[in-house]
Amino acid sequence: MGSIVDQQKGIWQFSANGDGKSPAYIDYFEQVAAIFNLIHKTQREAIEQAANMITTAMTNENSILHIFGTGHSHMLAEELFYRAGGFANVNAMLETGLMLHEGAAKSTALERLHGYAPKILDRYGVRSGEVLIIASNSGINPVPVEMARTAHERGLSTIAITSLKHSRSMESRDHMGQKLFDVADLTIDNCCEFGDASVSIDGLPYPIGPLSSLAGILILNGTMCQVAENLIAQGVIPPTYVSSNIGVGDEVASKWVEVFRGRIKHL
Secondary structure, three states, X not given: OOHHHHHOOOOOOOOOOOOOOOOHHHXXXXXHHHHHHHHHHHOHHHHHXXXXXXXXXXXXXXXXXXXXXXXXXXXXXXXXXXXXXXEOOEEEEOOHHHOOOOOHHHHHHXXXXXXXXXXHHHHOOOOOOOEEEEEOOOOOOHHHHHHHHHHHHOOOEEEEEEOHHHHHOOOOOOOOOOOHHHHOOEEEEOOOOOOOEEEOOOOOOOOEEEOHHHHHHHHHHHHHHHHHHHHHHOOOXXXXXXXXXXXXXXXXXXXXXXXXXXXXXXX
């Protein structure tokens, strides 16, 4: 078992083979269960603070929650966007050059490019007083770091989702030597190990089984559930989607698309 499972007993229990050795997929399941448990134990205060920040912003009229990530972290932006059971006033910043489908190597190179983040912010109509979530497992590359720094300069509050263990183990590539957790207003640690991958297999030179996407999705959806409860407690009903594959789904989606189309780029 890897170090996360060594530190935290999993929420679930899985059966080993007759020889006492767990199959690799069971090892991975245990890693996922353990990191979920570790986030639950160590990040509750940060998640509640994030939910309070977002709640405060969303009580302002026409406020939008922005979310950004590069590489595989862009999936976290998509997770909150136009999603059944999700908020309709979420703006996913999907800069295609920083995603993988236009070239994985290109995405890596662009993430290390200084001066790119302000140009992205220019295209998404952010406003002072809003919140921007930035996901980056390593938190050391210029684009996510500059994104947090520039957003702060423009009056937004910033929330980072990152691996503190990984980030603290590496030198920053930012020209000011900062890392994402240095410049964000609030950091939620995804609790991932250095390098993200979690399962070691005999014969493979490096571990496999990354965890940061699952950890980030848990953090995000848990946070937004708390935001919803906070808003309802204040008498505010948040705009939410339902599945387009149930009876009222298309009607609900059409209503919110019409409301938010002018502020959310990818609707």
